[in-house]
Amino acid sequence: MKALAWTSVGNVQLVERPKPTLQLPTDAIIRASHASIRGTDIHVRDGLHLESGIGLILSHEGVSNRVIVMCITACSACDYSRRSMPGHCTSGGWQMGHTLDGLQSEAMILMSDVFSSGFECGVLRGKVVQGCTVVIIGVGLVSSLPSTKDVNRLNIAKGLGADFTLNPEDGDVGAAVRAITKGKGCNTVIEAVSFVSTMDIAQEMLAVGGVLANIGVHSTKVDFHLQKS
Secondary structure, three states: OEEEEEEEOOEEEEEEOOOOOOOOOOOOOEEEEEEEOOHHHHHHHOOOOHHHOOOOEOOOEEEEOOOOEOOEEOOOOOHHHHOOOHHHOOOOEEOEOOOEOOOOEOEEOOEOOOHHHHHHHHHHOOOOOOOOOEEEEOOOOOOOEEEOOOHHHHHHHHHOOOOOOEOHHHOOHHHHHHHHOOOOOEEEEEEOOOOHHHHHHHHHHEEEEEEEEEOOOOOOOOOOOHHHO
16 A cells, blocks of 8 residues: 655655554554644654654544544553543553554554544643633634734634734734733633743743643753743
8 A cells, every 4th residue: 555654854755555454353444535744743754753763654634434543542441541641551642653653544543633632632621611711822723812923824713713813923922912811811821832932932821820731742841930920
């Protein structure tokens, strides 16, 4: 079958691969009709996750048969799984397109992310409820005040009902958010980029008692400015 594989740091290539085979009684093989990418695939391509291994088939975003299984798998038995922390499962975690071949191929054994990540990590963990003031940094799935440098995404966010859109290249977005919220800040800040600069600005936007929901994957350390809380 054809598959898009990571061939070297900074490079991907369409290659021929054998079709997957069932390894466990709980496995299922499905055929993909469409596949996409997300930021973590770019991280793998650029060598930020060397543990993935050269030759890995990328992606954990796809459309196929009506089968939905999280790209972050959990055994449901270890301590982390029982504490609702599937990303740290001792026998699972983020595997699809990371340590297992992903969805940029004609057939695969797992699928799905994007909506589920935004909903759980952003909306549920961010404690978004009716009446909240919400800002998202790096426009994603759910936001009231999207902030990003991508003009096309800002336009889409506006079309989907965002009350305000902010471009960091046009000025201080932290000051703009404080002005919009009349100095209160936001009840929820969804940070979907995971750069040092975006984590810093996310903390500046928080209201007293607010929630910072971090969705992105970090490749460098960040600081929490607790002295400003």
